[in-house]
Amino acid sequence: MIQSADNLDYHTALALLAWQVELGADEAIAAAPVDRYALRDQPKPKRAAQAAPEPQPVPQADPVAEARALAQAAGTLDELCEAVADFTHCELKQGARNTVFADGNPAARIMVIGEAPGRDEDMRGLPFVGRAGQLLDRMFAAIGMDRTAPDSEAALYITNVLPWRPPQNRDPKPDEVAMMLPFLQRHVELADPQVLVLMGNHSCQALLGMRGITRLRGKWAEALGRPALPMFHPAFLLRNPVAKREAWHDLLMLQARLRGGA
Ligand code: URA
Numbered sequence: 001m002i003q004s005a006d007n008l009d010y011h012t013a014l015a016l017l018a019w020q021v022e023l024g025a026d027e028a029i030a031a032a033p034v035d036r037y038a039l040r041d042q043p044k045p046k047r048a049a050q051a052a053p054e055p056q057p058v059p060q061a062d063p064v065a066e067a068r069a070l071a072q073a074a075g076t077l078d079e080l081c082e083a084v085a086d087f088t089h090c091e092l093k094q095g096a097r098n099t100v101f102a103d104g105n106p107a108a109r110i111m112v113i114g115e116a117p118g119r120d121e122d123m124r125g126l127p128f129v130g131r132a133g134q135l136l137d138r139m140f141a142a143i144g145m146d147r148t149a150p151d152s153e154a155a156l157y158i159t160n161v162l163p164w165r166p167p168q169n170r171d172p173k174p175d176e177v178a179m180m181l182p183f184l185q186r187h188v189e190l191a192d193p194q195v196l197v198l199m200g201n202h203s204c205q206a207l208l209g210m211r212g213i214t215r216l217r218g219k220w221a222e223a224l225g226r227p228a229l230p231m232f233h234p235a236f237l238l239r240n241p242v243a244k245r246e247a248w249h250d251l252l253m254l255q256a257r258l259r260g261g262a
Pocket of ligand 1: 114115116117118121126127128129130132133160199235
């Protein structure tokens with residue numbers, strides 16, 4: 001007698017199976033014979049398509065919030081430099097050879113803020129070391145200041161809004177500036193300079209929210225709670241040497257301020 005197992009409980013089914021094995025059953029067969037040759041030629045039943053899982057919303061990283069948290073967590077300039085170098089949200093990093101953090105003496109009274117590294121800076125990992133940087137060094141040497149000076153009175157500290165070179169030296173994009181700005185703000189806090197010098201339009205845009213360097217230069221402004229002097233960028237001066245007259249005027253203003261004058 002062949003019994004359907006559908007309405008048997010587990011233990012009864014197991015006992016029946018054991019009994020059948022004891023009787024010599026060595027193969028499981030159904031009540032009706034199956035023609036396997038005919039089955040072979042029939043199209044295989046398709047597996048039921050598995051329902052695709054519902055796409056789950058991927059939480060988007062907020063690069064600006066992340067930059068802010070990482071920057072705030074840095075307690076020293078070395079830690080900040082490391083945090084900047086490890087920050088992966090800015091696409092510029094992919095194309096850069098080096099992270100350009102700063103150069104000079106962090107104890108300096110002046111912190112110069114440029115735009116972004118160029119080719120030479122990217123190669124060497126230091127800001128303002130190409131032609132524009134050499135002019136910058138000569139400009140500050142004219143008022144007795146030098147990035148290599150150990151004495152904070154005569155020293156300079158130099159950085160950029162962006163630590164990575166934009167491809168083909170294109171202008172920084174607003175989102176790139178926005179996500180790197182928390183690092184720059186923390187950089188200024190930790191270096192704690194007496195005054196900032198904002199080199200060119202991009203630096204003014206990032207820190208003053210304004211551009212128009214011809215109008216802004218030579219007038220003291222305030223950035224990040226400190227006196228800030230916008231100046232023509234040395235790369236602009238290389239292309240427009242007649243503007244060096246105004247740059248000289250601005251350097252003298254800076255010197256007077258540091259001497260306790262205007
Ligand atoms: N121009 C900048 O603004 N920064 C540099 O470091 C070099 C050129």
